[in-house]
Amino acid sequence: MGLLNGGRSRGGVLLAAAAGTVWFLAAAAPAPAAEPKLDARAAYERSQAAIGGSVGEHVLTDQDGLPLALAELRGRPLVISLVFTSCSTVCPITTDHLRDAVVEARRALGPRSFAVLTFGFDAGRDRPAQLAAFANTHRLEGIEDWHLASADSDTTEELLAELGFSWRAAAGGFDHVTQTSILDAEGRVYRQVYGETFPLPVLMEPLKDLVLGRVTRSLAPDDLWDRVAFLCTVYNPLTGAYRFDYGIFFGIFFGGLSLLITGIVILRLWLGNRRFAKSGRAT
Template identity: 40%
Template sequence: MSGKRGLSLIVLVLVAIAFPASGALDEKVALRSSQAAIGRELGDYRLVDSREREVRLSDLRGQPLIVNFIYTGCFQVCPTVTKALAIAVAEAERTVGPGKFRVATIGFNLPFDTPQAMKQFAKQQGISAPNWLFLSPQADTLPQLIADFGFSYEQTIAGFDHLLQASIVDANGRIYRQLYGDRFEAPQFVGPIVELLANAPRALGDVAGLYEQIRLLCTIYDPTSGKYRVNYAVVIEIIVGLSIFLVGIPVLIFEWRRRRRADHPAASG
């Protein structure tokens, strides 16, 4: 055995010992686990953001939340998926407006996915949106965290074989949809966010909120452009219908009172 060949063999053995591989990810099992998480209420986990501030998962309730998992040592798939997610997020914001939902990218490779590493990863992907958090979980709760989300991964010599998954969580902390792949088409990504926002309760008397509710309900997907748009014809029809209804109420009340007086004339003195 030559010296170089022997050295290469030693390196491979050391790598195998340091990073034991448990085999490729079973995609069927992973997908079943992921789908089983739909409808599940997530636990409250403590995480740390890229500015080293504590964030609890419950702090992110109140709005739809999109969550994906990455590891910062990934140099191809995770950056590609994250950039694709950024494109989908931009399209969703164009459709529903900015600040209507949050995004959280969680690093699962501890102890390497530190707040500093997550900050660098975000910078490399060109993401600095205030509603997009890059989070590091706690080592003791990481297994339960990924189990709650139905996320799966297997360690390999090359890194990790993991499910390409983005979870859409409703305002109450329940998983609403699971999306898969390295691209996110508008109907699959924007649609659930529109649904969650359209079904969100609005305060009575909030005219702006009422209009926003109507606008979201009338948002449709245009396959020609590949984007969501508002069908303003339907919006106008609804507004006109509401106006006629509101104007008609006083007329109905007046007619009801007139007939009541006619049926019960006042007694003469």
């Protein structure tokens, strides 16, 4: 992966096993010799240590120059993509790939099943105008519940620390981990996704967990249907898409029906035997 800046190029690649994919250390330009380089292992450990931690209710500024409180995005999962708008290579590729993955995930989980936030972490240059231009360039404006925002330096540092994100200033840009964070409905970090072009299931599976849930104790029809949808929504590697597998659905339905009929038959036999036993004692 080569990243260009002022006619010079450099590839920075961090290979780490995480969520079944590869993650990358991106650079906008060669860092000065005095600047410490990111340590791959330390950056990965910091990122993973953030899982389970809560993100504060920070107030950001969106692409229209309006305040955007993270508290407004609570109540459903939130996907946070961390970029800087002046990046010419890694961040654009990541954003375009995430856009396509989000469209596919919402097709399976529902249009309002989760929200997305592209956060510009260059506090000095990621202003509303730059965010709006970034949204236009990468065709994000027409996507529902996709927000772009930035913040002042202090808020930015706090938010990135809570997300376990590692970055270093470099000449003309930043060295940073290519990281997308998935938060649950309460604002806790649930999963980290690494890499520019991660496989769709790496994003989709944790969202399935959060939106549909692995376990439900409720017998409410909506909760039971979510459980069935969780089990029957499967990934087809041939098409690269998720779909509802009606074969699994009918298998669950007829399996449950078979168990119900078997239970009724056993109950009737047991009741018949009890009545026979009582009549035998009576005579």
